[in-house]
Amino acid sequence: xxxxxxxxxxxxxxxxxxxxxxxxxxxxxxxxxxxxxxxxxxxxxxxxxxxxxxxxxxxxxxxxxxxxxxxxxxxxxxxxxxxxxxxxxxxxxxxxxxxxxxxxxxxxxxxxxxxxxxxxxxxxxxxxxxxxxxxxxxxxxxxxxxxxxxxxxxxxxxxxxxxxxxxxxxxxxxxxxxxxxxxxxxxxxx
Amino acid sequence: xxxxxxxxxxxxxxxxxxxxxxxxxxxxxxxxxxxxxxxxxxxxxxxxxxxxxxxxxxxxxxxxxxxxxxxxxxxxxxxxxxxxxxxxxxxxxxxxxxxxxxxxxxxxxxxxxxxxxxxxx
Numbered sequence: 320x321x322x323x324x325x326x327x328x329x330x331x332x333x334x335x336x337x338x339x340x341x342x343x344x345x346x347x348x349x350x351x352x353x354x355x356x357x358x359x360x361x362x363x364x365x366x367x368x369x370x371x372x373x374x375x376x377x378x379x380x381x382x383x384x385x386x387x388x389x390x391x392x393x394x395x396x397x398x399x400x401x402x403x404x405x406x407x408x409x410x411x412x413x414x415x416x417x418x419x420x421x422x423x424x425x426x427x428x429x430x431x432x433x434x435x436x437x438x439x440x441x442x443x444x445x446x447x448x449x450x451x452x453x454x455x456x457x458x459x460x461x462x463x464x465x466x467x468x469x470x471x472x473x474x475x476x477x478x479x480x481x482x483x484x485x486x487x488x489x490x491x492x493x494x495x496x497x498x499x500x501x502x503x504x505x506x507x508x509x
Numbered sequence: 510x511x512x513x514x515x516x517x518x519x520x521x522x523x524x525x526x527x528x529x530x531x532x533x534x535x536x537x538x539x540x541x542x543x544x545x546x547x548x549x550x551x552x553x554x555x556x557x558x559x560x561x562x563x564x565x566x567x568x569x570x571x572x573x574x575x576x577x578x579x580x581x582x583x584x585x586x587x588x589x590x591x592x593x594x595x596x597x598x599x600x601x602x603x604x605x606x607x608x609x610x611x612x613x614x615x616x617x618x619x620x621x622x623x624x625x626x627x628x629x630x
Contacts, residue, residue: 322525322595325613329531336534405572409526477526480548 333469342468347469348417351473353413354379358411363405370407372449373399376436379414383422392427397438400449400503407429410501417453417497425458425495432458432494440503449501455494463490512540513625517563520556522579523593524548524571528613534564534616539624548572553579557586564628565590566611577602589627 334347350376350383357378362371374396383389402410418427438451455461471488474497478484484501519541523529533544545560547553550571556562557579563584567576569592580602583590591609609623 320595321597321613322528325531325595325615326525326527328614329527332531333527334535411525472530473526476530480526480529480546481524483549 354415369401371399383418394431394435426455451499453497514539514541518543520562520565522553557582569594616628
């Protein structure tokens, strides 16, 4: 609980350092609080044991219109593998940031762009690796951001620091590609 | 301008990225340009064995495990450190009760005054 309060404090701290417009600060804080809240709802339904990757993704993308107009422009394919609560929380934040970016600048900022999210599980000598890619296309031309914002910082560092994963954000002119390599528990934890 | 942490190498052992990012910003505001972080006991100990630090901040609990082994490694090398914790009223471990503890959530002022006391000669 106290850690959650510190997380909320950090969300407010980061948003108010990065912006001066109160409306922008409020929207940035709310977007992340709601994302955190959706992850908590999902994990509560699962008794804080674990969560399915498909469920994490659906809950994270729900406010971005997946249930209405944009559903046809989103393709998701992959097995609903179980994630630790820690991985579910970290990915919930990451997907929220990617979707927010797609709405503002990427494939969901015009009326024809699309996003494809797919993943596979690869065996490694130490266990298993989730290899997930988020690919945007047919959005406006993409340019790398001039400075690293909260979103890219939390995506790249969060998954690396908390999950021991590796993340690559590739700002290709024809669409952002985010590739995540995340160690996941083996079959015994399923 | 010389700030509290100018020129110091600081280790933060904290498993939550959002909390870590805020701590890094706070330490940066105190003049620290060299913040190294670890999320796990193994990584923290490997860093302590390989590098010299002027000060550290250590979460008492890392993903369900206590961080006593990290505290021991810091104490052995004489690295001054403060604890942070998300727990409300946990008893301090014997022999470590004189260590300063930051209870989350904590303010910038609390952090800076605890560090000032930690690093005052």
